[in-house]
Amino acid sequence: MAFSKMFTTLLTTILLSAVLNLVEAAPWPQTVKLGTHRERIIGRGLKVTAYHPSSNFKAFGAEGEAIPTTAANGSSLGFADDAVAWRSGFTDGTTANAYLRQQHDGVPFANAVCNMAIQDGKVVSWGNSLIDVESASIAPSTPSLKWAEVLPSVENQLDAQKNEQDPTLEYFNADGAFYEAYVDAHTGDLVSVTDFVAHAQYTVLPITKVDFREGLEVVTDPQDLEASPLGWHTLQQGGAEQTTTSGNNVVAFRGQSLVAQSAAGLVFNSRYNDNQQPNTQANIQAAVTNAFFVINSLHDVTYRYGFTEEAFNFQVNNLGNGGQARDRVEISVQDASGTNNANFATPPDGQPGQCRMFIWTLTNPNRDGTMENDIIIHEFTHGVTNRLTGGGTGRCLQTTEAGGLGEGWGDAMADWFAQTSADTRDFAVGGYVTNNANGIRSAPYSTNAQTNPLTFASLRNLREVHQIGEVWANILHNVYAGLVEEKGFSADKLTNPDGPEGNIVYMRLFIASLAVQPCNPTFVQARDAWIQADQNLFNGANRCTLFKAFASRGLGLRASSRALQDNADIPADC
Template sequence: MLFNKLLASVTTAVLFSSLSAAAPWPSSVKHTTHRERDLASNLRLVTFHPESTFETFGVGIDHPLNKRASEDLEGAALSFVQSHLNLSDKDVNFKSGFSGEAAAHAYVRQQIDGVPVANAVANVAFNQAGKVVAFGSSFVKPTSVPSSKPTLTLEEAIAKAESALGGKFNEWPATLEFIAKEDGSVALTHVVQIQNDETGAWVEAFIDAHSGELVHITDFVTKASFFVLPITKETPPEGLELLTNPEDLSASPDGWNNDGTTSTTDTSGNNVISFKGSQTATTQESGAGPVFNFPPDFTTAPTTTQNVNTAHVNTFYIVNTIHDISYKYGFTEAAFNFQNNNFGLGGKGNDRVTVSVQDSAGTNNADFATPADGQSGRMRMFLWTFTNPQRDGALENDIVSHENTHGITNRLTGGGTGRCLQTTEAGGMGEGWSDAFAEWTEHKDATVPDYILGQFVENNSVGIRSHPYSTSTTVNPLNYASLQTLSEVHDIGEVWANLLHNVYAGLVAAHGFSATAHTDPTTTGGNTVFLHLFIDALSLQPCNPTFLTARDAWIQADVNRFGGANKCTLWQAFASRGLGVNAANHNNDATVPAGC
């Protein structure tokens, strides 16, 4: 969550927009292909991402290997992509895949001369009958292709990336990949990760392997804004409690206080480690059990030892709880989640979430960096300076939940790469999903009150968003057409979050509320249905989705899991805020399908 707008002088741009002349589409169409970022005090980058197409097929269509008894996910996906896009086997390679409860998902990359094209990807989903139910693609037809043999050494590329971005190469293995550019060409690039511990920056830099130019970046950081605050509560005034055995052993089989091989007695485990300053500065248990009982003293500064311990314990609890909830709904090892030990169940391990509380790099903010599966997600929580004493964002659950959800959405969209919520519109939706998930965790019954985020840290009842999330257009007037005038990702996120608030309200009105949805995904309440569709749709949607393709992914997810039982409820909710059947180019439409 980014609460403070960044201001930086414009001294360089990687790409220049050419879409402003593409009448009659609004200029906001750039949201679907571009993203502008301030990365350093004097560096503003505009990156380009090929627009994704997205098709859904209801009950499914056959693929070329459909009748082969020996078909596997990789073979089926590659054969479908080759057939559907009229490509040869040398043009595509399999990146990753997993089988969920409602669908199997495969992620495929375009390649040229055996070198993958980083931002030209495809995803294929198969239902339980083995039929294709969704296909997204950002594959390109390059107008020119340079030699696949670099003339710039990797060492030279690293030096240029470090110089341009003001950080250091973090030693993560570099790769050689093509990158599709806005002018239709592709560039051969060395891809290296650059970090700056002082600013918190963490990016993939794509350095032209012939010219040495910085041509593209992936920004992994999404900014924000035991004796714990239970996850169903939002702010400390609602009351911290001493919870006993809150872990879900069906999602964390060794419990929370085990790092995957060894039992722990501090705020570290297989899913998360919470600390201040360095990863050795965790909080040790206050009693055997383990027991972490550190009541806060809000009359003193959050930096006192007692309050730091509370912050460690609360973030350890919230991130573990979200791990367990999301695991039960499909964010598992094979689906690229965050765990040190994956217990042989797929995916890459050694990537638990690291939580730095009261991080010294900033104030009045929070952020989450999501690199690819196999590297730890990094959450940083900051102090807030609007009150005396200051307040700690680590003790406002909606902020912690919001940040953690960035890891879920960035991992599930695009097959665990962390590269597929990079355009302005997709990045904005990332903010919206995070707000919506935070809201979901706090619902206690079938009522759906207006939801306000960030009240505690600013000591302000109106929170940190422009409007409460509401089914009332008087309380919250935001709709799809609002994107015509919004260009900042958190503003765009408010539109998506409010759409999902209305989807949630519609599903709960139709199915009621399950009080055990956090631990039992088999219940039939509307809140359970909502989170299933929330998680399922992330894996279905294409790389860099739009409001339209994400909506279609929700509709298809309902077909896959519930046989389309919620079709009209979903369409009515989306259409109520302008995202009806004929919505396009950020123009509202209230049309719903026939029969709804």
């Protein structure tokens, strides 16, 4: 495609200007490891500490760097001509986003990514976690083992079974040593894990309501045909409309059977009763209906704001609009694999997103997490952020710090849906299932530092991704409030992404910044991506408002991901 060919002229420029990452000698300071490592306990008590090379990120603001008219020979820089190759890309308005991959001897590096944003023939931002292949010993590109030989051991360690996806051969930069795959193709060792850990009538919780306590409503034909031209119950143009909780964007079901719930016609009117246990027949049906409704609503709203087929969203049929198809969200209600939690697995574009919602046992009767919209929204947002960061791979929020950002985005998205006026209210996640005003976080998100004292410097004492996420979500709550105070509030936020109001501008920047930022971003890089996204979308009109809001919570102009100290500086012209 012409879009990808254009970027071949950029490769030499990017490689020349890139500061390629050399792994620092151990021991790593704990705060530094937040941005490069992630420790997980998986399977049968297996502890895996995965390493991801730190990302560099540069935003050029309004100036940009001109695209060269001719491409130099890449080998003159010490790189083979095929050292970097096109992976994916899409356009968002006037901004073109491109994602490249590094390779050696025809084998790609799993955790070496380069991304660029282009406007008006100029590179306006780029990030990379490219690897200095000249300074390291690289294993042979032909494996010593066949994948089938190590599969039984890996399945045993992960307490899991291989799915229908065929294994791929890739190099993996593992804290200074290079391996050819997440399972080393020479030794059979497991070296890393990518945790890939949304006239019909519905009786549901409207998407702007937080939880069951705000009341069920009957809604009719809520689908947004601009985002879902097939509607919510059809898989192809001219196809039959299914009278089940199954369609192009999502299939909702109870447990692990993947059997959608049927209804008479398209009327899904079971009413949830939280004076009874979640597993009554009526409550099961009501919960499945709400899951179907909320994921479809999220698909349509995020589609309007830029999470489209070519930007790696979740759909069975992409209607010729780019991206990989056959990957709608599969949401399991009252899943038996856990309690008091929920999760969302985001494999690469082209494989279904998998959301599992659990029953919460902290009250009597128990409560169903599916009847709390903010939990579903949080989980779906993992799909959005994992797909948009890094170009659809699902691999680029894997460090502790980046994983924390992912948790924060989930809460921040739920916060955005819950705000219904220009008066920005404090927001808590999980208040219904816990029957606690603070919900499942340490404090509500607030513009009041006494209500929520978290700042950028709080990261110095935090190691767990949800705790780290609270810092980012609280910062974004203040960014949202600043934009709404400056530019007002629109009640049409769900269907009009082109309005000038602050809440609309916020969501435009939320989505656009994900495509701009590098793989495994830090807090500082994520902030810079918001600033650059504002330049790309609005010619920098909100730059000072954004910087003031970030600085109010310690993420000022001179904040450092190494020092993790609060900084309140803003640009001199602000």
